[in-house]
Amino acid sequence: MRTSSPRLTNTSYALLGAIAQAGPCSPYDLKRVLARSIGPLWEVPHSQIYDEAARLARAGLLLEQQEGTGRRRLNYTITEEGRRELLRWLRMPSRDRVDFRDVGLLKLAFAAELQPAELRHVAGDHLEAWTVLRDDLTATMHGPGAAYVLTMVEAAIRFWASMREEFNEAALEPLPEAIPAPV
Amino acid sequence: MRTSSPRLTNTSYALLGAIAQAGPCSPYDLKRVLARSIGPLWEVPHSQIYDEAARLARAGLLLEQQEGTGRRRLNYTITEEGRRELLRWLRMPSRDRVDFRDVGLLKLAFAAELQPAELRHVAGDHLEAWTVLRDDLTATMHGPGAAYVLTMVEAAIRFWASMREEFNEAALEPLPEAIPAPV
DNA sequence: TGGGTCATGTAACCGGTTACATGATTTT
DNA sequence: AAAATCATGTAACCGGTTACATGACCCA
Numbered sequence: 001m002r003t004s005s006p007r008l009t010n011t012s013y014a015l016l017g018a019i020a021q022a023g024p025c026s027p028y029d030l031k032r033v034l035a036r037s038i039g040p041l042w043e044v045p046h047s048q049i050y051d052e053a054a055r056l057a058r059a060g061l062l063l064e065q066q067e068g069t070g071r072r073r074l075n076y077t078i079t080e081e082g083r084r085e086l087l088r089w090l091r092m093p094s095r096d097r098v099d100f101r102d103v104g105l106l107k108l109a110f111a112a113e114l115q116p117a118e119l120r121h122v123a124g125d126h127l128e129a130w131t132v133l134r135d136d137l138t139a140t141m142h143g144p145g146a147a148y149v150l151t152m153v154e155a156a157i158r159f160w161a162s163m164r165e166e167f168n169e170a171a172l173e174p175l176p177e178a179i180p181a182p183v
Numbered sequence: 184m185r186t187s188s189p190r191l192t193n194t195s196y197a198l199l200g201a202i203a204q205a206g207p208c209s210p211y212d213l214k215r216v217l218a219r220s221i222g223p224l225w226e227v228p229h230s231q232i233y234d235e236a237a238r239l240a241r242a243g244l245l246l247e248q249q250e251g252t253g254r255r256r257l258n259y260t261i262t263e264e265g266r267r268e269l270l271r272w273l274r275m276p277s278r279d280r281v282d283f284r285d286v287g288l289l290k291l292a293f294a295a296e297l298q299p300a301e302l303r304h305v306a307g308d309h310l311e312a313w314t315v316l317r318d319d320l321t322a323t324m325h326g327p328g329a330a331y332v333l334t335m336v337e338a339a340i341r342f343w344a345s346m347r348e349e350f351n352e353a354a355l356e357p358l359p360e361a362i363p364a365p366v
Numbered sequence: 367t368g369g370g371t372c373a374t375g376t377a378a379c380c381g382g383t384t385a386c387a388t389g390a391t392t393t394t
Numbered sequence: 395a396a397a398a399t400c401a402t403g404t405a406a407c408c409g410g411t412t413a414c415a416t417g418a419c420c421c422a
Binding site: 010013014016017018020021037038040041042043086087090091093094096097098099100101102103104105106107108109110111112113114118121122125126129133143144145147148149151152154155156158159 | 224291308309342
Binding site for chain 2: 400401402403404405
């Protein structure tokens with residue numbers, strides 16, 4: 001049992017946490033558990049789940065077992081060592097940067113050359129996208145993480161809504177007239 | 184001039200936008216412009232800026248010129264084609280997923296095994312980190328993106344603050360007594 | 367029993383990260 | 395003129411993404 005693993009990533013802990021939470025899992029189960037607890041703002045593609053689970057098994061943090069019959073799929077169980085590592089990480093201060101990668105932020109930052117009407121359109125676009133996202137995760141996410149993510153999503157929705165209003169008004173206002181030259 | 188480029192990434196548009204906004208730039212200038220407009224929630228390491236700027240130049244979207252004297256550093260200017268591509272992207276509906284990768288979300292999702300006191304500690308940790316981040320970006324970020332990011336950061340701060348309160352109260356409450364057996 | 371979706375995997379590529387390294391400027 | 399920091403680059407590695415592919419199960 002290899003106990004010295006080549007550095008665990010956040011994805012590693014996501015898997016450890018999911019298995020600790022849900023019990024023995026197939027990779028597909030893991031995908032579903034993660035969808036419920038982490039949600040669509042931090043997706044882990046299934047191909048990565050296969051890789052990462054195998055890696056964690058090699059590191060001795062998961063136990064890998066293959067079904068003897070039928071689909072012969074792999075099943076993973078957390079080991080005592082895995083649970084210890086998860087708890088250690090949970091208690092450890094978090095030092096990682098937060099990433100908030102939203103194309104809306106990029107566009108906003110560099111949209112100086114767009115007309116107000118175009119900006120309103122951009123804002124409407126993103127308002128729509130965030131609203132769809134909210135409905136999606138309201139339906140699919142559960143647990144303590146959901147409340148956090150919802151908080152953030154609602155904040156984004158309020159922001160884009162007010163931004164659209166702002167440019168609505170801007171678009172309705174007549175363009176500033178040239179100041180008449182004093183006689 | 185190669186006009187068919189191998190797919191532009193968000194990072195590509197970040198650089199295009201930065202140069203459109205700030206005029207001719209050295210890679211180091213770009214780093215600073217991005218720090219101001221995109222901020223610390225979407226960092227682009229300087230090594231990547233060098234690579235990406237060279238790629239954009241090969242694609243004909245930036246013009247690369249080397250100083251003839253002194254440090255002989257590279258300077259980039261946006262081309263007409265680059266500006267067109269930037270505008271095209273700005274006007275295009277955004278289809279990319281938003282990524283919100285916050286270790287706090289992970290810990291929250293899988294912290295079921297922690298004691299209330301430990302959870303309070305986690306919440307305090309993240310409240311502190313987000314507060315530091317807010318002060319940082321208040322001082323360093325400027326432009327329309329800053330307001331958006333601030334909105335999100337303030338939401339996170341409110342969330343973690345209320346979460347810490349919640350577990351404070353939980354910790355203050357006496358543990359539920361065993362119900363006295365009826366006589 | 368055939369079509370669709372669920373489930374499971376493999377493989378190649380590449381953007382991005384991390385680490386190394388050094389020259390130019392500024393400060394003390 | 396030494397130290398510190400600013401500025402600039404290179405290079406290797408690897409996690410993560412994308413694309414390919416196939417077998418099992420369900421339902422009409």
